[in-house]
Amino acid sequence: MNATSEGESFPGSVQIPGGTTVLVELTPDIHICGICKQQFNNLDAFVAHKQSGCPLTGSSGAAPSTVQFVSEETVPAAQTQATTRTITSETQTITGCQFKTAYGMKDMERHLKIHTGDKPHKCEVCGKCFSRKDKLKTHMRCHTGVKPYKCKTCDYAAADSSSLNKHLRIHSDERPFKCQICPYASRNSSQLTVHLRSHTGDAPFQCWLCSAKFKISSDLKRHMRVHSGEKPFKCEFCNVRCTMKGNLKSHIRIKHSGNNFKCPHCDFLGDSKATLRKHSRVHQSEHPEKCSECSYSCPSKAALRVHERIHCTDRPFKCQYCSFDSKQPSNLSKHVKKFHADVVKTEALDRKDSGRQSSRQVAKLDAKKTFHCDMCEASFMREDSLRSHKRQHSEYHENKNSDVTVLQFQIDPSKQPAAPLAVGHLQVPLQPSQVPPFSEGRVKIIVGHQVPQANTIIQAAAAAVNIVPPALVAQNPEELPGNSRLQILRQVNLIAPPQPSGCPSEAGAMTQPAVLLTAHDQADGATLHQTLIPATPGSPQEGSGNQTFITSSGITCTDFEGLNALIQEGTTEVTVVSDGGQNIAVATTAPPIFSSSSQQELPKQTYSIIQGGAHPALLCPADSIPD
DNA sequence: CGCCCCCTGCTGGCGTCGCCATTGCATG
DNA sequence: CATGCAATGGCGACGCCAGCAGGGGGCG
Numbered sequence: 001m002n003a004t005s006e007g008e009s010f011p012g013s014v015q016i017p018g019g020t021t022v023l024v025e026l027t028p029d030i031h032i033c034g035i036c037k038q039q040f041n042n043l044d045a046f047v048a049h050k051q052s053g054c055p056l057t058g059s060s061g062a063a064p065s066t067v068q069f070v071s072e073e074t075v076p077a078a079q080t081q082a083t084t085r086t087i088t089s090e091t092q093t094i095t096g097c098q099f100k101t102a103y104g105m106k107d108m109e110r111h112l113k114i115h116t117g118d119k120p121h122k123c124e125v126c127g128k129c130f131s132r133k134d135k136l137k138t139h140m141r142c143h144t145g146v147k148p149y150k151c152k153t154c155d156y157a158a159a160d161s162s163s164l165n166k167h168l169r170i171h172s173d174e175r176p177f178k179c180q181i182c183p184y185a186s187r188n189s190s191q192l193t194v195h196l197r198s199h200t201g202d203a204p205f206q207c208w209l210c211s212a213k214f215k216i217s218s219d220l221k222r223h224m225r226v227h228s229g230e231k232p233f234k235c236e237f238c239n240v241r242c243t244m245k246g247n248l249k250s251h252i253r254i255k256h257s258g259n260n261f262k263c264p265h266c267d268f269l270g271d272s273k274a275t276l277r278k279h280s281r282v283h284q285s286e287h288p289e290k291c292s293e294c295s296y297s298c299p300s301k302a303a304l305r306v307h308e309r310i311h312c313t314d315r316p317f318k319c320q321y322c323s324f325d326s327k328q329p330s331n332l333s334k335h336v337k338k339f340h341a342d343v344v345k346t347e348a349l350d351r352k353d354s355g356r357q358s359s360r361q362v363a364k365l366d367a368k369k370t371f372h373c374d375m376c377e378a379s380f381m382r383e384d385s386l387r388s389h390k391r392q393h394s395e396y397h398e399n400k401n402s403d404v405t406v407l408q409f410q411i412d413p414s415k416q417p418a419a420p421l422a423v424g425h426l427q428v429p430l431q432p433s434q435v436p437p438f439s440e441g442r443v444k445i446i447v448g449h450q451v452p453q454a455n456t457i458i459q460a461a462a463a464a465v466n467i468v469p470p471a472l473v474a475q476n477p478e479e480l481p482g483n484s485r486l487q488i489l490r491q492v493n494l495i496a497p498p499q500p501s502g503c504p505s506e507a508g509a510m511t512q513p514a515v516l517l518t519a520h521d522q523a524d525g526a527t528l529h530q531t532l533i534p535a536t537p538g539s540p541q542e543g544s545g546n547q548t549f550i551t552s553s554g555i556t557c558t559d560f561e562g563l564n565a566l567i568q569e570g571t572t573e574v575t576v577v578s579d580g581g582q583n584i585a586v587a588t589t590a591p592p593i594f595s596s597s598s599q600q601e602l603p604k605q606t607y608s609i610i611q612g613g614a615h616p617a618l619l620c621p622a623d624s625i626p627d
Numbered sequence: 628c629g630c631c632c633c634c635t636g637c638t639g640g641c642g643t644c645g646c647c648a649t650t651g652c653a654t655g
Numbered sequence: 656c657a658t659g660c661a662a663t664g665g666c667g668a669c670g671c672c673a674g675c676a677g678g679g680g681g682c683g
Binding site (some may be wrong): 107128158167171203214216 | 665
Binding site (some may be wrong): 106132133134137160161162165188190193206217218221245246249519 | 628630633637638640643
């Protein structure tokens with residue numbers, strides 16, 4: 001992260017799925033010398049300060065002996081204003097970096113290379129550079145193949161001791177990372193982290209083309225091939241291509257490697273040990289899955305489910321061409337093929353003529369026959385996937401004044417800086433001519449589930465709390481019911497955007513703008529909460545630059561409770577509508593997530609973000625409001 | 628300086644599930 | 656023989672684990 005001169009903000013970027021980038025103004029980072037307490041907004045100046053010598057360095061009396069250096073990690077400006085730091089303990093903690101006293105200096109120097117980017121140790125083989133010699137040495141082993149750490153139990157060997165130690169847990173069956181909720185225990189912390197998501201339901205890697213969610217990134221990456229139709233794995237013996245490498249391997253085993261696994265009880269020849277094992281269950285007198293209605297047993301749950309349909313009177317699979325029905329879908333399809341093949345063929349041709357295709361089979365037979373969304377560029381292998389996708393469109397537009405602009409963003413983890421991210425403003429390309437009339441324009445901010453490192457965002461949000469006096473929520477909080485709630489509500493920092501300068505349609509004074517917060521139930525679209533909040537320019541908030549805070553006169557506790565409840569619940573969508581305050585900016589562009597066109601040339605309008613609560617939900621209050 | 632330990636992200640691979648097509652058997 | 660029922664195999668897709676590589680801090 002770059003630092004800037006004092007008072008200056010600088011843009012960062014947030015990558016939106018689909019290619020659009022939303023510019024984000026970041027609050028400048030502050031670097032603090034832990035010895036003399038001098039602040040630096042410029043990293044270079046800070047580093048120079050360290051290298052040339054802090055005036056208090058070496059002065060045994062001036063600086064506490066326990067203090068060698070204070071972390072230079074970046075600190076959001078708001079946080080630095082709000083926090084008083086004390087130096088009392090054996091270790092120094094300012095923004096997360098800690099250095100023990102005895103090794104502080106050397107380790108600090110080593111640590112500083114992270115920020116200076118100094119990587120003097122270059123690999124002669126691949127050219128990769130490292131900041132530390134020992135890292136280069138370890139790296140070289142991947143070229144030389146040297147693996148000095150050998151397992152005494154198996155042939156495994158590792159290039160570093162950590163890998164060996166991790167491996168050894170396989171033999172010892174040591175699972176030191178135990179789940180507090182269930183008996184699960186894993187051999188490494190990463191697996192436990194992933195496991196815990198099973199309890200929380202957290203699947204942070206969400207497909208932006210369908211509702212699929214994954215607990216690990218690579219599963220999402222793999223899943224995306226389903227949408228793209230990409231089949232990178234080609235069979236070397238035939239023309240078959242597979243989306244998944246494992247499936248290709250399975251195909252080759254079945255079709256091209258011969259059947260080498262013979263069943264001892266019959267003539268069955270399996271292509272693999274797994275296939276043979278699956279088959280061998282047929283010969284077992286006692287199958288694990290038993291029917292509760294009869295003596296039938298079978299080797300698999302799936303087979304049992306099929307069997308159980310025998311006992312059910314329902315025949316849910318009905319022929320659309322005659323009165324035939326069946327308990328099993330395969331029998332219905334067999335029936336249709338046999339008796340209605342001509343009708344099916346005609347209908348298929350009709351669909352082809354009209355440019356529409358249906359049926360999973362069609363898509364399956366020809367991956368090129370995908371189902372394209374007519375509202376965006378997304379395409380799908382299956383019709384039901386497209387239906388699911390279109391529901392997302394309809395959800396965005398289901399409000400009675402349908403011109404809802406959807407601004408959906410997910411922060412790219414690779415662009416997420418390590419330091420706390422202070423998102424002060426969100427800049428969105430603005431096309432004034434597209435500004436809709438009041439009551440038809442809305443901006444819906446949707447925060448994706450892929451927002452990483454939520455805590456850092458929360459931290460930034462919490463920092464903002466400190467500069468919002470309670471008076472902004474209520475002049476006299478005691479007048480409001482549910483006072484206990486207000487303690488939480490104050491964490492919601494409502495900031496109106498500054499007077500726009502580049503939008504002619506918004507010229508003229510408007511002293512009483514207001515913001516209507518409307519929250520919808522994601523499931524059925526019903527309005528859950530609606531609040532009209534007047535925003536008075538020239539708020540009493542000092543030090544806020546050109547920002548105008550929404551004042552509290554029209555806000556009741558109930559109003560905020562609704563909003564707060566949404567935050568607490570992790571709500572990811574809030575629609576914002578204004579009552580026409582002219583100094584509130586308007587932005588109506590194509591939803592970035594569905595837009596592939598570049599909007600770089602459009603004038604930008606500044607938006608504010610609510611950063612609220614103890615959940616990673618970002619809400620948008622006063623920005624993007626139609627006139 | 629160098630080793631150790633920990634964490635994170637990524638990749639490859641195995642096991643498994645569920646859907647669908649096929650197959651074999653029973654019945655009229 | 657035609658038709659329906661039930662079981663099985665193939666395949667696409669997902670969950671999860673082990674291993675690899677790199678980065679960072681602790682410390683002798």
